[in-house]
Amino acid sequence: MSSAPLETSASPHQALPVLDWTHRLTQLGSRFFTPLHPTPLAAPCWAARNNDLRTELGWPDELFDDEHLQAFAGNAMMVGSQPLATVYSGHQFGQWAGQLGDGRAIWLGEAQSAQGPQEIQLKGAGRTPYSRGGDGRAVLRSSIREFLCSEAMHGLGIPTTRALCLVASPEPVRRETIETAAIVARVAPSFLRFGHFEHFSAQGDTDSLRSLADHAISHHLPECKSRAALWQGNVYAALLDEVQERTARLLAQWQAVGFCHGVMNTDNMSFLGLTIDYGPFQFMDGFDPGHICNHSDHQGRYAYGRQPNVAYWNLYCLAQALAPLIDDHDMTLQVLEGYKTMFPRFLGDAIRAKLGLTGALASESAREADWTLVEDLMQILAFERTDYTLFWRRFSEAVAAGKADMDCHASRAMTDTEFPVTASEAWQSMDDLFIDRARWQAWLARYVERTVPAQWPAMGQQMLRTNPKFVLRNHLAEIAIRQAQAGDFSEIETLHNLLKSPFDEHPGMQAYAALPPDWAGQLEISCSS
Ligand code: AMP
Numbered sequence: 001m002s003s004a005p006l007e008t009s010a011s012p013h014q015a016l017p018v019l020d021w022t023h024r025l026t027q028l029g030s031r032f033f034t035p036l037h038p039t040p041l042a043a044p045c046w047a048a049r050n051n052d053l054r055t056e057l058g059w060p061d062e063l064f065d066d067e068h069l070q071a072f073a074g075n076a077m078m079v080g081s082q083p084l085a086t087v088y089s090g091h092q093f094g095q096w097a098g099q100l101g102d103g104r105a106i107w108l109g110e111a112q113s114a115q116g117p118q119e120i121q122l123k124g125a126g127r128t129p130y131s132r133g134g135d136g137r138a139v140l141r142s143s144i145r146e147f148l149c150s151e152a153m154h155g156l157g158i159p160t161t162r163a164l165c166l167v168a169s170p171e172p173v174r175r176e177t178i179e180t181a182a183i184v185a186r187v188a189p190s191f192l193r194f195g196h197f198e199h200f201s202a203q204g205d206t207d208s209l210r211s212l213a214d215h216a217i218s219h220h221l222p223e224c225k226s227r228a229a230l231w232q233g234n235v236y237a238a239l240l241d242e243v244q245e246r247t248a249r250l251l252a253q254w255q256a257v258g259f260c261h262g263v264m265n266t267d268n269m270s271f272l273g274l275t276i277d278y279g280p281f282q283f284m285d286g287f288d289p290g291h292i293c294n295h296s297d298h299q300g301r302y303a304y305g306r307q308p309n310v311a312y313w314n315l316y317c318l319a320q321a322l323a324p325l326i327d328d329h330d331m332t333l334q335v336l337e338g339y340k341t342m343f344p345r346f347l348g349d350a351i352r353a354k355l356g357l358t359g360a361l362a363s364e365s366a367r368e369a370d371w372t373l374v375e376d377l378m379q380i381l382a383f384e385r386t387d388y389t390l391f392w393r394r395f396s397e398a399v400a401a402g403k404a405d406m407d408c409h410a411s412r413a414m415t416d417t418e419f420p421v422t423a424s425e426a427w428q429s430m431d432d433l434f435i436d437r438a439r440w441q442a443w444l445a446r447y448v449e450r451t452v453p454a455q456w457p458a459m460g461q462q463m464l465r466t467n468p469k470f471v472l473r474n475h476l477a478e479i480a481i482r483q484a485q486a487g488d489f490s491e492i493e494t495l496h497n498l499l500k501s502p503f504d505e506h507p508g509m510q511a512y513a514a515l516p517p518d519w520a521g522q523l524e525i526s527c528s529s
Pocket residue numbers: 100101102103104105130131132133134135136137138263267268277279527529
């Protein structure tokens with residue numbers, strides 16, 4: 001362990017804890033974690049500081065001063081922090097993997113914030129008892145991806161762990177080639193995963209399992225107490241139900257925006273329904289339900305179109321883990337049945353919103369008719385491999401511009417766009433996305449029937465707030481990575497600024513919303529990071 005200047009400093013400014021720590025997780029006791037210090041990281045420098053998040057949390061700007069650079073690098077201790085690594089287990093690629101745990105993420109503690117208590121972790125801060133032969137480090141490449149994607153997801157309104165800052169270092173790390181180390185400081189109300197529950201359940205340690213579930217309920221999901229009324233007062237059935245609903249909502253959001261997680265193992269599933277552990281993720285370019293973003297996923301277990309079912313499979317694992325607490329087999333199965341109606345409803349609502357169909361539906365048959373419209377559109381997009389983000393954005397643009405043959409001169413409400421300004425131009429640029437234009441036009445005729453074209457301008461404005469202009473495409477991250485590897489971190493900031501408000505037009509940044517270049521197809525992203 002290196003010296004700890006923040007902890008030992010005599011100056012009054014540094015002696016005062018900058019954060020107000022609470023550490024409720026540590027009350028669970030020593031079976032849940034191992035206290036340890038991060039491993040020092042050579043010659044750290046800031047690669048990114050998220051002042052928006054720091055301000056949202058009400059944390060002071062000292063957090064990003066030079067002293068704290070050392071703390072976020074693991075070279076010093078923040079006064080009041082209690083670093084530790086937690087133990088969990090999990091199912092990986094469909095198989096029970098036994099004990100895993102925080103192999104490279106070190107928990108600094110839980111601190112009060114303007115958004116309630118928040119846990120802070122340093123990902124890549126060195127080996128722990130759970131590293132299983134790994135080096136405990138994260139490379140700059142994957143750390144940039146995690147930093148940017150966390151904030152991109154937040155900008156999209158999708159629940160996620162957040163990224164507070166990113167520290168880079170020249171320290172070498174061996175992967176397929178020699179790369180350099182980095183640490184992301186990430187923040188969430190809790191980093192507990194399905195795998196934490198699986199761990200104690202698999203060990204037959206029902207007391208610890210109950211302590212964990214009670215911790216989860218009282219500190220993070222107190223709504224389970226009222227939800228228990230739906231389950232004959234069984235608060236653990238309510239916990240499963242609550243986690244299931246959050247997971248179903250999350251998956252609907254992922255599918256709607258075209259996000260592939262890449263490694264949906266049960267140890268990468270947050271019980272709060274947050275997107276967690278960014279590895280080989282990808283926002284799809286051309287729409288393909290079978291798209292596999294993880295180069296190591298040879299079977300395509302985590303292909304885009306399979307994600308909702310995998311989430312359900314993972315919820316089964318969680319249910320099995322909670323079974324000793326729920327203590328009612330039929331009730332457990334009944335809870336799980338809920339996903340089968342919940343998820344399709346959330347997804348249906350999300351896609352209907354993308355189409356501007358937000359009004360209440362008169363009947364179940366109207367819902368089904370809308371879903372047929374959605375499915376037929378998805379078939380066209382899949383057949384044509386239409387760029388997913390571009391399709392939805394251009395469609396929103398066109399609807400906002402109004403119906404072409406009704407009013408060719410309708411000028412768009414926005415003036416700062418670099419997209420076409422007349423309705424006919426906007427619809428032309430939609431047509432340009434398709435090879436089989438007749439098929440697209442036939443679908444569009446049904447959309448015209450279903451909607452009220454006079455309402456399109458207002459509907460379109462709403463769609464522009466639903467369908468992002470900017471997502472973190474692989475090639476955009478790759479450009480920021482290559483520049484950062486050459487010592488220039490400015491592209492990380494550029495992307496962060498863009499992706500934190502992905503529905504805005506951002507004049508002058510049109511290139512970031514364009515189709516990926518040809519070389520993007522050659523990018524291979526795997527678990528090794
Ligand atoms: P992941 O698939 O990245 O979520 O990681 C699965 C497990 O491997 C977790 O227990 C991680 O903490 C651990 N792990 C991944 N990379 C490393 C590494 N470089 N060093 C130590 N443990 C790691």
